[in-house]
Amino acid sequence: MVRNSLSLRRARAFTMIELAVTLALIAALAAVLFPVIASGKSMRDRGCLSNHHQLVRAVSMYVEDFGDGELTNKVQLDPYIGANLVDCPNNFSPAFKHTQKKDGCGDDDARHGDEDHGRGCGGDGENGGGHNGAGPSGGGAASTANMTSHGGSVLTSTATAAIFWGKSWASTSYVADKVSGLDLWYAGFGGSRYAATCNEYKGSNGQVTSTSTYLGHYIDTSAAATGQPSTAAIQAEVCKMIPAAKLYTNGYYAVYTDTPRGTAGFCAWHSWGTCSGIPVQFAFFFSLDGDAGCNPSDASGLHSQGLAALANVTAHELCEARTDARGSGWYDSAGAENGDKCAWTYGSPLVSFPNGTQWKLQGEWSNSAYSAGTGYKNSAGLKGCLSGL
Numbered sequence: 349m350v351r352n353s354l355s356l357r358r359a360r361a362f363t364m365i366e367l368a369v370t371l372a373l374i375a376a377l378a379a380v381l382f383p384v385i386a387s388g389k390s391m392r393d394r395g396c397l398s399n400h401h402q403l404v405r406a407v408s409m410y411v412e413d414f415g416d417g418e419l420t421n422k423v424q425l426d427p428y429i430g431a432n433l434v435d436c437p438n439n440f441s442p443a444f445k446h447t448q449k450k451d452g453c454g455d456d457d458a459r460h461g462d463e464d465h466g467r468g469c470g471g472d473g474e475n476g477g478g479h480n481g482a483g484p485s486g487g488g489a490a491s492t493a494n495m496t497s498h499g500g501s502v503l504t505s506t507a508t509a510a511i512f513w514g515k516s517w518a519s520t521s522y523v524a525d526k527v528s529g530l531d532l533w534y535a536g537f538g539g540s541r542y543a544a545t546c547n548e549y550k551g552s553n554g555q556v557t558s559t560s561t562y563l564g565h566y567i568d569t570s571a572a573a574t575g576q577p578s579t580a581a582i583q584a585e586v587c588k589m590i591p592a593a594k595l596y597t598n599g600y601y602a603v604y605t606d607t608p609r610g611t612a613g614f615c616a617w618h619s620w621g622t623c624s625g626i627p628v629q630f631a632f633f634f635s636l637d638g639d640a641g642c643n644p645s646d647a648s649g650l651h652s653q654g655l656a657a658l659a660n661v662t663a664h665e666l667c668e669a670r671t672d673a674r675g676s677g678w679y680d681s682a683g684a685e686n687g688d689k690c691a692w693t694y695g696s697p698l699v700s701f702p703n704g705t706q707w708k709l710q711g712e713w714s715n716s717a718y719s720a721g722t723g724y725k726n727s728a729g730l731k732g733c734l735s736g737l
């Protein structure tokens with residue numbers, strides 16, 4: 349999924365009458381814009397309660413700034429939807445695990461740059477996260493089957509690099525197999541059948557292909573951003589660490605921090621921005637060591653738990669960036685991208701890459717497989733997921 353930064357709000361005082369009117373308006377607008385709120389279908393059940401608070405607060409801030417008369421489309425809320433409106437961990441809380449998997453509320457997600465759109469929990473249909481024209485009124489998973497193009501770009505080929513950011517990356521015990529493992533992951537991804545599951549999507553700049561070249565990794569042992577790092581903080585890290593000669597418009601720069609997830613309701617996100625005037629794509633990852641909420645439970649014994657968890661969300665974010673590079677590519681009427689729609693579901697115990705490595709990776713949504721009935725079921729029971737087996 350994708351995410352926005354907050355914009356500035358203008359301060360403004362309220363009278364008591366204005367406040368009462370505003371509260372009523374907020375409730376009404378939130379219900380209109382996000383039908384799941386009005387339906388009483390609890391986001392708690394969907395495991396994404398924090399998104400509910402985010403949306404209500406976004407409406408509230410918009411009304412405070414602009415009044416109620418102009419708010420007719422979710423896209424207007426983009427600047428107010430903040431860092432936490434994201435995909436949710438698969439078992440963020442044990443009590444939510446079943447329903448969350450059932451409704452497809454994704455693990456990780458993505459975030460956009462300042463100019464971009466926010467996106468909600470993958471595949472759960474609870475909000476559009478601010479994509480204009482993103483469907484009439486949300487709706488459940490059944491009404492949000494295939495994705496549509498929103499006219500923007502895709503990554504027709506991809507140049508990837510990994511950045512390992514944080515003091516812990518100086519520690520061999522922390523690093524373990526993660527750096528070498530992700531090197532192999534990215535090196536093996538290009539040309540894989542798994543990568544090819546996203547090749548059906550065409551954007552304004554051409555069609556996605558499974559061509560993906562790994563540029564290697566960079567290690568920054570300065571202290572990483574803590575808490576829930578902003579899009580700007582991750583973009584700044586990318587611009588700091590990637591040499592000018594390695595900045596490509598089809599570049600995808602993945603930032604792996606040693607920051608624990610804490611209470612964040614997501615495992616990762618992808619976004620985009622510019623470095624030295626060059627448009628680039630990037631992603632953020634928490635440390636997932638020992639994080640049960642972001643764990644694919646790879647039982648192969650091939651990788652450490654932390655590496656296996658990063659590998660799975662790495663697949664999710666990279667495939668979303670390829671098909672929705674800058675937030676106006678492919679996603680469904682609920683705002684879910686291809687990774688979101690198949691989050692935490694697997695077509696087989698392991699996916700094989702051409703370089704001989706094997707990984708437990710979630711599938712990716714295929715419109716054509718869904719239409720043909722040839723995919724495996726996502727968590728909403730829709731047969732549109734492929735693992736490239």
Ligand SMILES: [Zn+2]
Nearest residue numbers: 349456457688
């Ligand atoms: Zn996602």
